[in-house]
Amino acid sequence: MFESIFMLKVATFYVLELPPEGNGMTTDSMEQDGNCRGREGEPLRVLIVDDEEHLRDMLARVLTSYRLEVTTCKNAVEALLQPMLYDFHYILTDCNMPGMNGIDLTKRLRERLPFTVIIGMSGTDKSIDFLLAGANDFLQKPFVQDDLAMMITGPGSSGLNV
Numbered sequence: 001m002f003e004s005i006f007m008l009k010v011a012t013f014y015v016l017e018l019p020p021e022g023n024g025m026t027t028d029s030m031e032q033d034g035n036c037r038g039r040e041g042e043p044l045r046v047l048i049v050d051d052e053e054h055l056r057d058m059l060a061r062v063l064t065s066y067r068l069e070v071t072t073c074k075n076a077v078e079a080l081l082q083p084m085l086y087d088f089h090y091i092l093t094d095c096n097m098p099g100m101n102g103i104d105l106t107k108r109l110r111e112r113l114p115f116t117v118i119i120g121m122s123g124t125d126k127s128i129d130f131l132l133a134g135a136n137d138f139l140q141k142p143f144v145q146d147d148l149a150m151m152i153t154g155p156g157s158s159g160l161n162v
Helices: 002-007 053-065 076-085 102-112 127-133 145-153
Strands: 012-014 045-049 069-073 090-094 117-122 137-140
Touching: 045 053, 045 076, 053 069, 053 145, 069 076, 076 090, 076 102, 090 102, 102 117, 102 127, 117 127, 117 145, 127 137, 137 145
Parallel strands: 045 069, 045 090, 090 117, 117 137
Antiparallel strands: 012 069
């Protein structure tokens, strides 16, 4: 069963060429070269989970402009496989998706990834539901894209023109 799962395309992976160094779970701000890095110099890695392709791609473009490594998934099943392949510092998940919704996904991810920052997003106010499920933060759509980037990179960082 696992052999067939990994033969499927499970995500779109966007990578800026950043040197892989160490591992860490916190944001130490922008380096002199402008790259966002974790505690030990590792590029910050973000997982975006949303069933709307245009929103996934737009968020990926915005976050890669801040020199973050971004992986995208179209549903919760794909998202549950990704932490077996990569370590993520941040996970951004939509609420309403076919199959498992973002709140249930958050509960399952929180059990497996206690130190990963999870940010829920929805067109309606689901903040309480996401926070009770274990999310660290919530964004209500529509939101300013740079606000999301600042939640991850911290104040004082700036992206490139997209």
